[in-house]
Amino acid sequence: MNSTRTVVGKNxxxxxxxxxxxxxxxFTDDIQLPGLLYGKILPSPYAHARIKRIDSRKAxxxxxxxxxxxxxxxxxxxxxxxxxxxxxxxxxDTYLLDNKxxxxxxxxxxxxxxxxxxxxxxxxxxxxxxxxxxxxxxxxQAMVPGAPVIHDEPDSKGIHDxxxxxxxxxxxxxxxxxxxxxxxxxxxxxxxxxxxxxxxSIEPHIAISWLDGDGRLVIRTSTQVPYHSRRQVAMxxxxxxxxxxxxxxxxxxxxxxxxxxxxxxICGALALAARxxxxxxxxxxxxxxxxxxxxxxxxxxxMGVKRDGTIxxxxxxxxxxxxxxxxxxxTVQGNTGSKVLPLYRxxxxxxxxxxxxxxxxxxxxxxxxxxxxxxxAQETLVDEIAQELEIDPVEFHHRNVIRLGDIxxxxxxxxxxxxxxxxxxxxxxxxxxxxxxxxxxxxxGKRKALPASGHLKRGVGMSCTMQGSGIAGIDxxxxxxxxxxxxxxxxxxxxxxxxxxxxxxxxxxxAETLGVSLDKIVITSGDTDTTPFDVxxxxxxxxxxxxxxxxxxxxxxxxxxxxxxxxxLDAPVGNLTxxxxxxxxxxxxxxxTMTEIALHSxxxxxxxxxxxxxHFNTDSPPPFCATFAEVEVDTQTGKIRVVHMATxxxxxxxINPSQAEGQVEGAVAQGxxxxxTEELVLDDAGRPVNPNFLDYKIFDARDMPKLTTILVxxxxxxxxxxxxxxxxxxxxxxxxxxxxxxxxxxxxxxxxLPIRPEEVLRALRAKEAGADDQCV
Amino acid sequence: MKTMxxxxxxxxxxxxxxxxxxxxxxxxxxxxxxxxxxxxxxSGECGACTVxxxxxxxxxxxxxxxxxxxxxxxxxxxxxxxxxLSALQEAFLDHGAVQCGFCTPAMILNAKALLDRKPHPxxxxxxxxxxxxxxxxxxxxxxxxxxxxxxxxxxx
Numbered sequence: 028m029n030s031t032r033t034v035v036g037k038n039x040x041x042x043x044x045x046x047x048x049x050x051x052x053x054f055t056d057d058i059q060l061p062g063l064l065y066g067k068i069l070p071s072p073y074a075h076a077r078i079k080r081i082d083s084r085k086a087x088x089x090x091x092x093x094x095x096x097x098x099x100x101x102x103x104x105x106x107x108x109x110x111x112x113x114x115x116x117x118x119x120d121t122y123l124l125d126n127k128x129x130x131x132x133x134x135x136x137x138x139x140x141x142x143x144x145x146x147x148x149x150x151x152x153x154x155x156x157x158x159x160x161x162x163x164x165x166x167x168q169a170m171v172p173g174a175p176v177i178h179d180e181p182d183s184k185g186i187h188d189x190x191x192x193x194x195x196x197x198x199x200x201x202x203x204x205x206x207x208x209x210x211x212x213x214x215x216x217x218x219x220x221x222x223x224x225x226x227x228s229i230e231p232h233i234a235i236s237w238l239d240g241d242g243r244l245v246i247r248t249s250t251q252v253p254y255h256s257r258r259q260v261a262m263x264x265x266x267x268x269x270x271x272x273x274x275x276x277x278x279x280x281x282x283x284x285x286x287x288x289x290x291x292x293i294c295g296a297l298a299l300a301a302r303x304x305x306x307x308x309x310x311x312x313x314x315x316x317x318x319x320x321x322x323x324x325x326x327x328x329x330m331g332v333k334r335d336g337t338i339x340x341x342x343x344x345x346x347x348x349x350x351x352x353x354x355x356x357x358t359v360q361g362n363t364g365s366k367v368l369p370l371y372r373x374x375x376x377x378x379x380x381x382x383x384x385x386x387x388x389x390x391x392x393x394x395x396x397x398x399x400x401x402x403x404a405q406e407t408l409v410d411e412i413a414q415e416l417e418i419d420p421v422e423f424h425h426r427n428v429i430r431l432g433d434i435x436x437x438x439x440x441x442x443x444x445x446x447x448x449x450x451x452x453x454x455x456x457x458x459x460x461x462x463x464x465x466x467x468x469x470x471x472g473k474r475k476a477l478p479a480s481g482h483l484k485r486g487v488g489m490s491c492t493m494q495g496s497g498i499a500g501i502d503x504x505x506x507x508x509x510x511x512x513x514x515x516x517x518x519x520x521x522x523x524x525x526x527x528x529x530x531x532x533x534x535x536x537x538a539e540t541l542g543v544s545l546d547k548i549v550i551t552s553g554d555t556d557t558t559p560f561d562v563x564x565x566x567x568x569x570x571x572x573x574x575x576x577x578x579x580x581x582x583x584x585x586x587x588x589x590x591x592x593x594x595x596l597d598a599p600v601g602n603l604t605x606x607x608x609x610x611x612x613x614x615x616x617x618x619x620t621m622t623e624i625a626l627h628s629x630x631x632x633x634x635x636x637x638x639x640x641x642h643f644n645t646d647s648p649p650p651f652c653a654t655f656a657e658v659e660v661d662t663q664t665g666k667i668r669v670v671h672m673a674t675x676x677x678x679x680x681x682i683n684p685s686q687a688e689g690q691v692e693g694a695v696a697q698g699x700x701x702x703x704t705e706e707l708v709l710d711d712a713g714r715p716v717n718p719n720f721l722d723y724k725i726f727d728a729r730d731m732p733k734l735t736t737i738l739v740x741x742x743x744x745x746x747x748x749x750x751x752x753x754x755x756x757x758x759x760x761x762x763x764x765x766x767x768x769x770x771x772x773x774x775x776x777x778x779x780l781p782i783r784p785e786e787v788l789r790a791l792r793a794k795e796a797g798a799d800d801q802c803v
Numbered sequence: 804m805k806t807m808x809x810x811x812x813x814x815x816x817x818x819x820x821x822x823x824x825x826x827x828x829x830x831x832x833x834x835x836x837x838x839x840x841x842x843x844x845x846s847g848e849c850g851a852c853t854v855x856x857x858x859x860x861x862x863x864x865x866x867x868x869x870x871x872x873x874x875x876x877x878x879x880x881x882x883x884x885x886x887x888l889s890a891l892q893e894a895f896l897d898h899g900a901v902q903c904g905f906c907t908p909a910m911i912l913n914a915k916a917l918l919d920r921k922p923h924p925x926x927x928x929x930x931x932x933x934x935x936x937x938x939x940x941x942x943x944x945x946x947x948x949x950x951x952x953x954x955x956x957x958x959x
Binding site for chain 2: 038045051052059230277278688691694695719728
């Protein structure tokens with residue numbers, strides 16, 4: 028956006044890139060500790076059961092076993108595993124270990140032993156007698172009176188209605204939807220269903236914990252939330268925060284799955300019990316059902332429109348399941364309303380949601396955080412409305428989408444588990460995103476093309492989506508900078524780069540502000556002992572919130588640098604500028620290099636140039652996205668081949684455009700899986716049927732369609748150098764765009780994800796049998 | 804516990820390791836400090852543990868260490884020459900092909916095996932070579948670009 032910038036907006040190499048391409052030790056497991064023990068968790072074989080008797084004596088007696096923990100051995104502290112700011116809006120319904128298990132895979136006991144084989148053997152030696160309880164797997168059944176009560180314990184807190192298995196309930200709106208529907212010429216209503224998707228970070232969850240020389244508990248962990256984890260572990264293990272040191276090394280992918288205090292508590296408890304270092308790493312199978320998933324939802328979407336296509340009212344009624352525990356339960360579902368409905372300028376909106384417990388794997392944060400579900404419903408319904416009104420979907424979107432200067436009033440009603448703050452659109456290139464992605468896919472020609480005569484039918488479809496950039500009024504971050512003798516700067520931030528490139532982006536912001544090259548910034552991040560507080564990597568917050576803190580801190584440090592240079596150069600501060608690794612007098616020839624300034628400051632003035640800053644926003648500027656898909660459907664086999672995905676995004680300023688494109692492309696790949704292949708299936712006893720990469724299909728390099736990625740940058744007033752966010756928004760669009768493209772290709776609507784070949788074939792056969800406009 | 808000796812070359816260096824007969828190559832390599840070999844699924848599905856055994860990409864989680872007797876292994880640690888990165892490593896950095904970096908060693912080794920065999924591959928062939936490595940971050944576009952760019956560079 029700004030040609031005078033030298034670091035921001037440039038495709039610079041990732042700051043930790045060399046370490047990663049050479050395989051140097053970087054990740055949680057890339058250390059060797061003397062005396063390391065292997066921790067394993069005994070998972071519940073039942074979806075719902077009470078532990079009648081548990082005896083760990085045989086396991087403890089096994090040579091090589093150093094600790095065995097059951098609920099009898101640990102403090103009972105209700106908490107949530109959701110890595111959220113205190114006080115967490117998720118219910119406190121979880122225990123380190125409990126005398127009841129609520130899903131297949133729930134913790135029964137944990138051991139630490141000298142080898143993995145011994146640990147596994149020890150698990151088999153733990154004698155458990157279960158009183159198996161009736162389980163409820165279906166989210167609608169769970170609310171029916173008489174259904175088994177999953178959280179009958181008296182000490183859990185914050186559950187909306189435990190007796191009906193309702194973890195959370197939301198009812199919010201603006202205007203009067205009933206009046207809006209009365210004023211509408213046409214009202215459309217459909218039901219949609221979405222599935223249980225798993226994050227599939229290639230690095231599974233892993234934590235290693237030990238006591239350091241001072242007896243403090245160190246937890247080295249693959250987390251998105253080092254500070255929240257520290258606070259939660261302190262509470263659960265009942266030790267002071269000051270006695271815990273959480274270290275976040277490089278993370279092998281998070282996608283929300285690691286916005287969760289998942290292993291840190293039990294790993295720390297084992298290390299304390301064994302007085303030896305302990306590692307717990309989930310296997311791939313465990314990762315599928317002992318970690319987290321996206322919330323499955325049933326959505327009823329209703330929209331009222333004028334004959335010209337103007338949307339007057341929209342109503343979304345959702346039932347979602349959070350699984351056995353309420354991690355991120357109301358907040359994810361709140362987003363399904365607050366970030367989806369306001370895409371359109373309707374006066375009347377209503378959002379209602381029941382989040383229910385079932386005896387199934389626990390849902391949690393997952394990239395998009397409730398939006399992929401909501402946008403699948405909204406954007407496929409909008410496509411259907413446009414078709415009914417005979418308006419081109421591109422035109423329909425242009426008429427209705429939120430615009431620059433609009434105020435999203437629903438956000439004021441629907442915040443992070445409570446009333447929020449209104450959202451003002453201060454930057455928006457959505458109309459241009461729509462047009463450019465449409466052009467890239469060849470929309471106009473392909474929409475009007477006659478259907479092919481053979482069995483391979485092509486179609487194009489589109490969707491528009493938005494997200495947020497940090498949680499307004501809640502997310503905050505801090506950063507600290509100090510100058511070294513060679514004119515470089517150490518940047519310390521609690522921000523948690525989980526692989527998306529935050530360290531590079533934050534270093535670029537610091538370098539730009541200080542007028543130095545990127546190699547002059549050395550960043551340390553995500554360590555609770557050595558870096559200042561940050562809520563962590565979630566809610567698309569790091570670039571805008573942590574970046575805002577870095578920019579403020581860098582501005583303060585720049586002022587100190589300039590004042591020091593003013594003394595050295597005998598020039599007024601106002602005449603000096605930073606740039607090109609030096610401070611120069613405006614219009615003059617005098618200048619001092621950063622190295623000279625640092626040496627002067629440290630050894631002549633005896634002053635460390637250093638400062639820190641904190642930052643938060645009271646608004647969450649939405650990034651926008653237009654997603655266009657071209658598909659080919661084989662009517663003989665039902666196979667759907669996605670030919671081309673064109674995605675245009677408004678991220679504000681892209682601090683590192685190449686990294687920003689990478690975020691889009693990765694999100695599209697996950698969105699393709701969500702649309703077409705990915706679903707963790709449970710059998711009728713709640714056991715996972717496909718917890719492996721053979722039976723749970725994610726896209727590989729051959730499966731991917733052609734990707735076109737377009738950044739339509741804007742200048743967001745609330746963001747550092749105009750940046751908003753990009754990591755989440757592009758995951759929302761693929762499922763509805765693909766569903767709409769399939770309709771264009773074969774004239775069949777799909778209302779349930781994923782859209783599998785067998786369902787396509789079944790629908791085509793039903794259509795041939797005579798019914799028009801099949802609904803599946 | 805029964806042990807045995809295995810002799811092999813890793814990244815050009817002769818090694819002799821004492822192993823248990825059932826030890827998997829992945830576990831032994833990590834135990835010996837080759838942390839670039841990643842544990843992703845332990846069932847040959849994700850490909851993160853890829854190493855080259857006599858030039859062939861192998862999932863080290865599926866191979867007994869004992870079977871590496873006499874073999875020449877290349878792990879990601881052996882791809883650069885000292886501080887000089889290979890063309891593939893440079894291309895991965897320049898093309899933004901590294902996000903979290905967990906699958907990057909496997910991607911680079913699979914690409915290297917391809918380029919050693921076929922210096923000027925088509926995009927299809929690159930995708931085929933990378934198909935054994937799951938990446939959840941990049942959507943594969945930038946890794947594919949990087950491999951093609953490295954191949955073009957090698958032609959110069």
